[in-house]
Amino acid sequence: MGAKSVGPLQYSSRMKPQVCVCTSEAQNGLQKFWVVRASAQTPEEVGPREAALRRRKGLTRTPEPDPSPALQDPLNWFGILVPHSLRQAQASFREGLQLAADMASLQIRINWGQSQLRGLQEKLKQLELGAT
Secondary structure, eight states, X not given: OTTOOOOTTTSOTXXXXXXXXXXXXXXXXXXXXXXXXXXXXXXXXXXXXXXXXXXXXXBOOOOOOOOOGGGSOGGGGGOSSOOHHHHHHHHHHXXXXXXXXXXXXXXXXXXXXXXXXXXXXXXXXXXXXXXX
16 A cells, blocks of 8 residues: 555444454353454345346346445455455454453453462461461
8 A cells, every 4th residue: 555554533433343352251250252253144144136027138136235344354445456465464463452452351360369369368367376
């Protein structure tokens, strides 16, 4: 793209993310993070796009709705034939996002385990002091 840059003015305000990071809280109070990918097609979108019957002389079609901006690949902003390195960067980013969600979940579990260990160590010290 040369000197151009892609910013909020270059894409539609109706665009939706292709991936979302979600969180939930378990019964023990620990949070868990995971990545949810937007599907390329919902089951309702699969099937014939024609509402009318075909005729020999022509086809009467209902106007096709524009593809949802949420389902478009952002790499298409750069044209149809984007460099392979750009596709690799997109895949690496998605993989990194998944790893970041996994690491956040693990960090929460580690912090919980450390707090449990500190609590047990405090109880042990109290028992040792009470025994002497």
